[in-house]
Amino acid sequence: xxxxxxxxxxxxxxxxILDADGNLDSALEPAxxxxxxxxxxRAMVLGRRLDERMVRLQRQGRIGTFAPIKGQExxxxxxxxxxxxxxxMVPSFRETAAMVWRGWPIEKLLxxxxxxxxxxxxxxxxxDLPVTIPVATxxxxxxxxxxxxxxxxxxxxxxxxxxxxxxxxxxxxxxxNFAGVWHVPIVFVCQNNQWAISVPLKKQTHSxxxxxxxxxxxxxxxxxxxxxVLAVYAASQEAVARARAGDGPTLIECVTYRLGMHTTAxxxxxxxxxxxxxxxxxxxPLTRFAEYLKKRNLWQEGLEAQVGEEITAAIQRFEAVxxxxxxxxxxxxxxxLPPHLAGQRDDLAAWLRRGPNRNPEPEPPSPPMRGQRxxxxxxx
Amino acid sequence: MAKLNMVKALNLAxxxxxxxxxxxxxxxxxxxxxxxxxxxxxxxxxxxxSKRVIDSPLAEAAIIGTSVGMALYGLKPVCEVQFSxxxxxxxxxxxxxxxxxxxxxxxxxxxxxxxRMPYGGGVRALEHHTESEEQFYAxxxxxxxxxxSGPRNARALLVSAIRNPDPVVFFEPKALxxxxxxxxxxxxxxxxxxxxxxxxxxxxLTLIAYGAMVRVARDAAEVxxxxxxxxxxxxxxxxxxxxxxxxxxASVRKTGRVVIIHEAxxxxxxxxxxxxxxxxxxxxxxEAPIRRVTAWDVSFxxxxxxxxxxxxxxxxxxxxxxxxxx
Numbered sequence: 001x002x003x004x005x006x007x008x009x010x011x012x013x014x015x016x017i018l019d020a021d022g023n024l025d026s027a028l029e030p031a032x033x034x035x036x037x038x039x040x041x042r043a044m045v046l047g048r049r050l051d052e053r054m055v056r057l058q059r060q061g062r063i064g065t066f067a068p069i070k071g072q073e074x075x076x077x078x079x080x081x082x083x084x085x086x087x088x089m090v091p092s093f094r095e096t097a098a099m100v101w102r103g104w105p106i107e108k109l110l111x112x113x114x115x116x117x118x119x120x121x122x123x124x125x126x127x128d129l130p131v132t133i134p135v136a137t138x139x140x141x142x143x144x145x146x147x148x149x150x151x152x153x154x155x156x157x158x159x160x161x162x163x164x165x166x167x168x169x170x171x172x173x174x175x176x177n178f179a180g181v182w183h184v185p186i187v188f189v190c191q192n193n194q195w196a197i198s199v200p201l202k203k204q205t206h207s208x209x210x211x212x213x214x215x216x217x218x219x220x221x222x223x224x225x226x227x228x229v230l231a232v233y234a235a236s237q238e239a240v241a242r243a244r245a246g247d248g249p250t251l252i253e254c255v256t257y258r259l260g261m262h263t264t265a266x267x268x269x270x271x272x273x274x275x276x277x278x279x280x281x282x283x284x285p286l287t288r289f290a291e292y293l294k295k296r297n298l299w300q301e302g303l304e305a306q307v308g309e310e311i312t313a314a315i316q317r318f319e320a321v322x323x324x325x326x327x328x329x330x331x332x333x334x335x336x337l338p339p340h341l342a343g344q345r346d347d348l349a350a351w352l353r354r355g356p357n358r359n360p361e362p363e364p365p366s367p368p369m370r371g372q373r374x375x376x377x378x379x380x
Numbered sequence: 381m382a383k384l385n386m387v388k389a390l391n392l393a394x395x396x397x398x399x400x401x402x403x404x405x406x407x408x409x410x411x412x413x414x415x416x417x418x419x420x421x422x423x424x425x426x427x428x429x430s431k432r433v434i435d436s437p438l439a440e441a442a443i444i445g446t447s448v449g450m451a452l453y454g455l456k457p458v459c460e461v462q463f464s465x466x467x468x469x470x471x472x473x474x475x476x477x478x479x480x481x482x483x484x485x486x487x488x489x490x491x492x493x494x495x496r497m498p499y500g501g502g503v504r505a506l507e508h509h510t511e512s513e514e515q516f517y518a519x520x521x522x523x524x525x526x527x528x529s530g531p532r533n534a535r536a537l538l539v540s541a542i543r544n545p546d547p548v549v550f551f552e553p554k555a556l557x558x559x560x561x562x563x564x565x566x567x568x569x570x571x572x573x574x575x576x577x578x579x580x581x582x583x584x585l586t587l588i589a590y591g592a593m594v595r596v597a598r599d600a601a602e603v604x605x606x607x608x609x610x611x612x613x614x615x616x617x618x619x620x621x622x623x624x625x626x627x628x629x630a631s632v633r634k635t636g637r638v639v640i641i642h643e644a645x646x647x648x649x650x651x652x653x654x655x656x657x658x659x660x661x662x663x664x665x666x667e668a669p670i671r672r673v674t675a676w677d678v679s680f681x682x683x684x685x686x687x688x689x690x691x692x693x694x695x696x697x698x699x700x701x702x703x704x705x706x
Contacts (some may be wrong), residue, residue: 115678121486129452130485134476140442141477144449150454151431171473174442181437332487333521333547337620338574 010215015235016225020283022291023032030234034298040081040229042300044073044286046307047097050106051260052374053311054096055111058264062319066113067094071227071259074285075191076161078099078232079252081158082240083097086129088149090142090160092135096190097373098161102128106314107321116324136166138162139175139188146249157243158186159236165196167210173217176251180217185243188214188251191226193258198271214251227285230292257283269341326352382475383561389531391497392554393538394458396568400430401456401600404542407443408496410462417462418498418557440470444495448477451547458542464499465508465553471516479522494541494548497636499527500592500643501690502555504683507635510663511680512591512643515650517549518621524618526678527551529594537618544573553592572670576624578631582611586631586701588654589641590617593691597641600696610704620650628654629661635701636667641691646674668706671699 017028024335032040051070057063060231069076076098080089089095089102100106101124112131118347120130129145132138149156165171167190170282179186190210194201207213222239224231239250257280261268268277293299317374330337337345356362384392398404400499406421406428411467413423416626436443440461449603452483467474482490501510517525526548528534528543534552541548551673571634589597594616601612614629617624636659637653640651651672658670671692680689 007398118486120484120486124488128706129489132477134472137472138444140445140473141449141452144446144451145448145453147446148450148453148455151450170439171445173443174437174439175445177437177439178442178446245655304454332485334485334524335387335482335490340622 012212014223015231017230018228043077043101047073047349052363065263065265067263068260071257074229075226075256078229079189079236082236088158090129093131095161107318135246136169137172143175143179146186157240161189162269164192176217179249183248186249187239189255197262211253219249220249223253227283282285384564385558385561386531387557389535389564393535397542404430404456406458411460414467422633444470444473451493452489457490458494461497461533464497464513465511479520491547497550498548500553500556503687516646519526524548527591532564537571538603539570555592574622576617578628579616580614582613584610585636586635588615598625598695604617626659632658632662633665636665638701639671641673645677648678668703
């Protein structure tokens with residue numbers, strides 16, 4: 001018996017609608033109302049400008065380490081844009097622009113990146129998980145959310161974000177496998193930005209694409225030009241619609257590039273060339289989308305100034321927040337503070353009461369130790 | 381009221397909690413059609429269907445990880461890890477996420493979930509089927525670690541664990557699954573988490589144990605009463621973390637002598653924290669050094685030497701006599 005190929009043949013498509021030179025495939029152009037296109041562009045500009053401001057704030061010591069998104073605006077916004085507010089977004093740690101779009105106040109994110117746990121608290125009506133830092137570990141959570149939504153019969157789609165490095169983690173594979181077996185309403189969005197800190201994609205995987213990893217789990221996988229916001233939106237819209245219709249998960253690989261550093265603690269000149277960065281700057285997602293809007297007479301004057309003011313106002317609100325109350329360390333560890341933590345909280349409170357000079361606490365009256373005779377101290 | 385072994389008692393708790401609350405679901409390897417390798421979830425899939433009793437793919441990290449997601453959405457998953465020795469493959473999901481989500485989200489989310497795992501010796505099985513790992517979980521803020529010692533308290537503690545708003549790691553002593561039957565009331569009953577029980581009163585020596593070691597402690601206490609006329613107080617911790625220091629310290633203040641027994645290796649084990657708490661709370665009452673009778677600080681690699689490894693009444697007795705004579 002001869003070997004024969006299995007049917008259907010596995011295949012992975014690549015989608016590009018608006019290329020780096022501004023060429024548009026109008027047959028594939030998604031029908032997005034003009035006002036929505038303007039909103040999308042605004043969110044991208046806001047994401048870019050906020051990123052630049054945050055790098056400066058970090059350099060000035062006004063916020064802590066964070067992971068810049070510069071260059072990935074189309075990947076994360078074209079995708080998140082396809083969600084409803086009642087859908088769920090599960091970020092990793094490089095989705096600041098998408099998180100702002102989803103309703104996270106900028107000052108809250110700045111607080112988060114300044115080490116305030118308060119910054120990780122989503123609003124009560126927000127269907128967003130906070131930042132997850134251990135790579136790929138948020139993906140099973142997204143699958144669980146989708147399972148729970150399906151179990152309850154809610155009309156909800158979950159979108160989960162991760163990078164190229166995450167596709168090497170076990171949690172990525174387990175999440176895709178569980179999602180496939182359970183056929184849950186989820187869209188996996190891989191922002192393939194080519195670099196996992198210093199490790200390039202070719203050292204991350206021998207696969208030709210990341211999208212093809214979906215095939216192993218019986219899911220559709222699609223590769224898109226991640227700097228083409230129209231393509232990312234079109235692919236995401238299709239995947240979200242499929243999930244909403246009960247037709248299961250999709251993996252979308254957005255081929256993009258991290259123009260900045262991995263985090264503000266990273267020096268990319270150590271591992272990649274200036275030429276490579278310049279090559280990708282030529283493919284900037286904002287430039288081509290701006291051209292597209294101009295051609296369609298949707299360009300808005302004054303947008304940059306407006307966005308700048310919004311960011312400045314948010315930074316002012318962020319900087320008006322007082323110092324972190326140390327005693328809030330013990331909040332929300334458990335629903336109710338157990339006795340040992342109440343004791344530790346008291347210890348810290350007592351220590352703090354001693355003030356910056358660490359004055360000794362006034363000694364409380366203590367019962368005598370066993371075998372110790374109670375004596376009266378001399379009164380001076 | 382029926383006489384049940386621990387497996388049946390746990391099954392009853394699951395059944396009644398699932399009847400009571402539609403958000404309680406079960407997930408794990410072989411928990412559905414097979415009823416779990418120890419049969420704790422037997423027949424539940426017949427009653428509640430495969431959407432509520434999920435035979436998951438074989439991946440511990442995703443069992444816990446997806447359960448975290450379900451819990452964030454408001455479901456109350458009860459996950460089964462087939463043996464505690466396999467839980468290191470999901471340890472990151474427990475430590476990084478289940479235990480932290482309440483704090484990370486400042487109360488916006490929490491993980492009401494139970495992670496059941498059979499632990500400890502007594503089934504003559506291969507490596508990774510016999511270990512005691514409670515110390516790893518007891519060290520994690522945000523978790524509650526519960527270990528029952530008999531059918532009735534197993535049922536009542538599992539009920540409390542399922543209703544607890546924070547994640548509970550629920551260790552089930554394999555050695556006790558079928559060891560004894562106990563009267564278990566038909567009506568649901570719950571025991572408070574974080575509270576130890578004095579299961580035998582005495583004024584000469586405190587024996588502190590949990591899980592399968594409670595029986596060992598009680599056996600030793602019997603012998604000491606008969607042969608040495610020494611009355612032991614036996615404390616069954618039931619919850620390892622947060623530790624009920626109050627009950628422990630109160631007993632040692634009375635007896636002044638203490639032996640701690642556990643199946644986990646000694647160094648940095650629960651006994652160390654218990655001993656430190658005693659020193660902090662009852663230092664002046666101590667009449668003898670605190671003794672620990674535990675497994676040795678070696679990996680558990682074969683059941684042929686299990687008897688030399690896991691504490692038994694003989695070793696507890698010897699330590700108790702030395703403590704009494706000090």
